[in-house]
Amino acid sequence: MASQQPDRGLRGLPGGKPKYSAFAIAKKAMNYHQDWQRAWRNAEPKAAYDAVIIGGGGHGLATAYYLAAVHGMNNIAVIEKGWLGGGNTGRNTTIIRSNYLWDESAAIYEHALKLWEGMSQDLNFNVMFSQRGVLTIAHSEHELREMSRRVHAIRLNGIDSDILGPQEIKKFVPTINIDQSIRYPVMGGFLQKRGGTARHDAVAWGYARAADDLGVDIIQNCEVTGLKREKGKITGIETTRGFIKTRKVGCVVAGHSSVIAAMADIRLPLASRPLQALVSEPIKPVLDTVIMSNAVHMYISQSDKGEMVLGAGVDKYNSYAQRGSFPVPEHMLAAAVELFPILSRLRMLRHWGGIVDTCPDASPIISKTNVEGLYFNCGWGTGGFKATPGSGHVFADLIANDRPNKIAAPYALDRFQTGLLIDEHGAAGVAH
Amino acid sequence: MLLITCPHCGPREESEFACGGEAHIARPLVENSITDAEFADYLFLRDNPKGMFLERWRHTAGCRRWFNVARDTVSHDIIEIYAMGSLPRKAAAKVAYDNSWRRSSPAELAAVASDKKPAKKKAAAKKAAAKKTAGEKAAAKKAVAKKAVGKTTTSRKAATKSPASGRRAK
Numbered sequence: 001m002a003s004q005q006p007d008r009g010l011r012g013l014p015g016g017k018p019k020y021s022a023f024a025i026a027k028k029a030m031n032y033h034q035d036w037q038r039a040w041r042n043a044e045p046k047a048a049y050d051a052v053i054i055g056g057g058g059h060g061l062a063t064a065y066y067l068a069a070v071h072g073m074n075n076i077a078v079i080e081k082g083w084l085g086g087g088n089t090g091r092n093t094t095i096i097r098s099n100y101l102w103d104e105s106a107a108i109y110e111h112a113l114k115l116w117e118g119m120s121q122d123l124n125f126n127v128m129f130s131q132r133g134v135l136t137i138a139h140s141e142h143e144l145r146e147m148s149r150r151v152h153a154i155r156l157n158g159i160d161s162d163i164l165g166p167q168e169i170k171k172f173v174p175t176i177n178i179d180q181s182i183r184y185p186v187m188g189g190f191l192q193k194r195g196g197t198a199r200h201d202a203v204a205w206g207y208a209r210a211a212d213d214l215g216v217d218i219i220q221n222c223e224v225t226g227l228k229r230e231k232g233k234i235t236g237i238e239t240t241r242g243f244i245k246t247r248k249v250g251c252v253v254a255g256h257s258s259v260i261a262a263m264a265d266i267r268l269p270l271a272s273r274p275l276q277a278l279v280s281e282p283i284k285p286v287l288d289t290v291i292m293s294n295a296v297h298m299y300i301s302q303s304d305k306g307e308m309v310l311g312a313g314v315d316k317y318n319s320y321a322q323r324g325s326f327p328v329p330e331h332m333l334a335a336a337v338e339l340f341p342i343l344s345r346l347r348m349l350r351h352w353g354g355i356v357d358t359c360p361d362a363s364p365i366i367s368k369t370n371v372e373g374l375y376f377n378c379g380w381g382t383g384g385f386k387a388t389p390g391s392g393h394v395f396a397d398l399i400a401n402d403r404p405n406k407i408a409a410p411y412a413l414d415r416f417q418t419g420l421l422i423d424e425h426g427a428a429g430v431a432h
Numbered sequence: 433m434l435l436i437t438c439p440h441c442g443p444r445e446e447s448e449f450a451c452g453g454e455a456h457i458a459r460p461l462v463e464n465s466i467t468d469a470e471f472a473d474y475l476f477l478r479d480n481p482k483g484m485f486l487e488r489w490r491h492t493a494g495c496r497r498w499f500n501v502a503r504d505t506v507s508h509d510i511i512e513i514y515a516m517g518s519l520p521r522k523a524a525a526k527v528a529y530d531n532s533w534r535r536s537s538p539a540e541l542a543a544v545a546s547d548k549k550p551a552k553k554k555a556a557a558k559k560a561a562a563k564k565t566a567g568e569k570a571a572a573k574k575a576v577a578k579k580a581v582g583k584t585t586t587s588r589k590a591a592t593k594s595p596a597s598g599r600r601a602k
Contacts, residue, residue, distance in 0.1 A: 258480035267533060269476040271453070272505070317434075317451040320482045320506050325433045327447040360476050416476040417468045 056080025062392020112390025
């Protein structure tokens with residue numbers, strides 16, 4: 001599995017759009033940067049498309065890009081209710097890793113990680129993918145044992161993973177408190193060196209620009225109000241900007257998946273919950289990796305601007321409000337301050353919530369439906385950002401060929417009837 | 433942050449409670465006769481509406497008792513809190529109850545059907561009672577009447593469809 005490289009298709013803006021480069025910056029400087037081209041056209045919806053993707057977040061834009069770049073489908077559109085990347089793509093903590101327990105999960109997240117490696121070149125857009133390592137900490141003897149089981153399973157799948165002791169962790173992350181007397185003592189951890197972070201907005205913009213270059217129409221401020229069906233087949237979508245005829249619809253709308261599904265009388269096993277994150281005021285570099293703790297529901301990294309980026313666990317009740325409740329970040333911050341005492345006097349700068357679509361087995365749904373031509377890619381829950389390129393790549397394959405490939409097949413909707421669940425609750429924990 | 437009025441302890445903050453998800457899900461007691469798909473509806477499918485949602489909460493850090501809440505998932509407004517085993521009374525919550533797909537789900541219909549069986553038994557018991565002595569008859573009538581009173585507090589829809597389905601309104 002590890003040796004297989006994904007098919008990247010056409011790379012580096014073959015459509016003829018002027019490229020970004022150091023030379024271009026120097027050249028435009030002569031003209032006071034007055035004539036930079038538009039990154040993507042402001043397309044008007046056409047009357048008909050070969051396929052329409054609902055949802056202009058990272059996953060939806062990646063799907064459209066790979067449909068054009070790998071499968072040669074150029075007469076397609078991305079429909080977005082608000083603005084590009086304004087949902088969970090712009091509301092996450094940008095952690096990327098592929099160290100999952102089960103083979104099915106390892107396959108899809110590693111597929112994504114391989115696409116991350118080289119994405120900036122594919123898209124001619126610097127997505128600032130930084131393989132700074134992701135270190136997951138264990139706080140008890142039992143967690144440490146479970147962790148070594150995971151590490152071995154991960155390594156058998158050909159994915160890099162190393163166990164670290166408390167002293168090694170202290171050397172790797174000097175700011176961490178490894179005193180054994182604290183409430184959640186550091187007993188050990190495991191590190192994926194190829195994991196890291198990327199600039200979330202750049203991912204949406206990079207995919208949008210490259211997809212536009214290949215002829216994809218990106219239509220913002222256009223909300224889907226209905227799905228038109230005839231004899232069990234999709235024939236078009238009703239939007240706030242008119243009817244669009246199409247025979248294939250890919251739905252990638254995260255927290256609103258249940259709402260769109262209801263338009264086609266489909267029910268999904270999803271719960272839409274708020275997931276919260278926050279950043280501190282910017283400080284000098286103190287943390288050059290990503291630290292996660294499943295036991296205390298906390299993950300932390302430092303952005304290039306210097307803000308400490310902290311994410312919490314998912315809220316406990318359903319909501320579509322894009323805001324969470326205070327006890328959740330409060331609980332997370334208490335643990336964070338104990339692990340990193342230097343955080344105690346930092347002030348919080350921004351705090352936000354995104355609506356994530358959580359699935360009963362904490363694994364996504366990439367599936368055909370009982371309506372011909374209607375496909376769903378949802379249920380990524382709290383861990384969708386890291387999968388962005390892999391999710392788009394396999395979903396594009398599903399839409400183009402009307403059958404799931406080997407990676408996507410286990411994620412079909414019928415697993416909730418057959419019982420073939422991909423139960424990542426234990427393996428992924430909360431920081432997912 | 434929600435302020436939830438526990439029916440037993442009064443208004444308390446959200447952190448004292450645990451949310452138990454969708455309310456009014458009947459367990460299909462006919463596992464052997466319904467399909468895997470229908471059982472998956474009961475086991476995995478949860479209503480996920482944007483708007484009025486009927487859910488169960490538990491006052492975990494207080495009286496530890498369960499109750500039902502009618503809450504809007506966009507504004508987080510709680511419009512009604514009502515006891516386990518009863519149905520909402522506020523108009524918006526009633527609409528949410530009646531319009532839920534679950535009211536016509538195979539699992540729930542199977543549950544209603546299984547509720548009808550004891551009703552038949554009851555009728556048979558009545559017939560048997562008619563044959564008995566006068567004193568026994570009066571006692572049996574009383575018992576039936578008592579049962580009927582118990583049934584009046586059950587689900588609206590069930591009341592019209594089947595006379596005995598108190599279990600549905602959990």
